[in-house]
Amino acid sequence: MTLDAASFDRPRSHRLADLTWPEVRRRRAEAPVAIVPLGACEQHGTGLALRTDTTRAEVVADLIAERLSPRVLISPVIPVGVSEHHMGFPGTLTLTAETLGHVIDDLLTSLYRHGWRRIFILTGHGGNNSAVDISVRRLRARHTDLHLAWSGITNVASDVVARLATSPVRGHSCEIETSQALFADPTLVRPDQLIRGAATVHDLDPAGRLSQTHKGIHFPQDYHVLSPTGALGDGREASVEDGEAVITTVVDRVVAFLEDFMALPDRAHLPTPTLADSDPLTLEA
Numbered sequence: 001m002t003l004d005a006a007s008f009d010r011p012r013s014h015r016l017a018d019l020t021w022p023e024v025r026r027r028r029a030e031a032p033v034a035i036v037p038l039g040a041c042e043q044h045g046t047g048l049a050l051r052t053d054t055t056r057a058e059v060v061a062d063l064i065a066e067r068l069s070p071r072v073l074i075s076p077v078i079p080v081g082v083s084e085h086h087m088g089f090p091g092t093l094t095l096t097a098e099t100l101g102h103v104i105d106d107l108l109t110s111l112y113r114h115g116w117r118r119i120f121i122l123t124g125h126g127g128n129n130s131a132v133d134i135s136v137r138r139l140r141a142r143h144t145d146l147h148l149a150w151s152g153i154t155n156v157a158s159d160v161v162a163r164l165a166t167s168p169v170r171g172h173s174c175e176i177e178t179s180q181a182l183f184a185d186p187t188l189v190r191p192d193q194l195i196r197g198a199a200t201v202h203d204l205d206p207a208g209r210l211s212q213t214h215k216g217i218h219f220p221q222d223y224h225v226l227s228p229t230g231a232l233g234d235g236r237e238a239s240v241e242d243g244e245a246v247i248t249t250v251v252d253r254v255v256a257f258l259e260d261f262m263a264l265p266d267r268a269h270l271p272t273p274t275l276a277d278s279d280p281l282t283l284e285a
Contacts, residue, residue, distance in 0.1 A: 014065035040081035040125035043089035045173030045231030047194035057124030059184040088224025097131040104135040121150035145269035157249040167199040167233040174233020183243030197231025
């Protein structure tokens with residue numbers, strides 16, 4: 001068998017864990033961005049697998065890396081997240097926000113020590129957001145030469161979601177998330193087990209209605225209280241086409257961001273300022 005020159009330049013994998021350490025050392029020079037996917041192991045209603053958020057994050061990261069190859073490597077996914085609000089359903093596993101934040105800190109610090117100065121966190125689970133945000137702020141202060149950004153998945157395509165959604169109340173195992181699952185990995189979905197969840201405010205108890213009807217005010221509720229099935233929305237309305245529309249939009253937008261992210265000037269490594277370094281006179285006012 002004869003291989004052309006291009007075959008030797010094509011990355012064997014864009015997943016860091018698939019490579020040997022000499023391959024990682026070579027790839028480091030041509031892959032300035034590391035993507036860190038985050039997931040969850042939690043209930044997704046009666047028709048979606050517990051790994052839904054993890055698989056969505058991995059698939060979206062893979063699609064981004066394929067578009068940007070060879071300039072991106074993907075770290076192993078963190079497969080358990082902050083899911084305390086789903087613990088009323090068997091099989092859900094959870095970390096505290098503090099534990100997840102420390103895991104993110106340690107994983108990203110490992111990448112930093114190996115030379116990465118541009119890291120993008122992609123979380124497939126909204127419950128991880130607070131831990132991610134705090135960790136990002138902490139790491140940026142600790143490593144002043146690190147470019148660090150993050151996003152979820154569905155919210156990146158919120159305009160597309162608004163056009164496709166059919167349920168006034170939605171957001172978990174709904175028509176939008178189930179559509180993404182059908183496109184990303186059909187084995188996540190048991191179509192014969194999909195049922196309508198709490199899909200309107202009238203399906204919610206008084207506390208649930210209050211949590212859903214005052215935008216900008218946070219009033220968290222456990223999912224076994226919000227919905228006896230664990231779903232918000234109607235997964236029966238899902239389609240592969242809608243999932244493709246959402247995920248393709250997310251990939252397009254994250255790729256566009258990462259192109260500009262890679263083009264940024266490097267951040268200068270600066271000593272972390274402390275209160276003692278400040279002029280006391282500038283603190284008055």
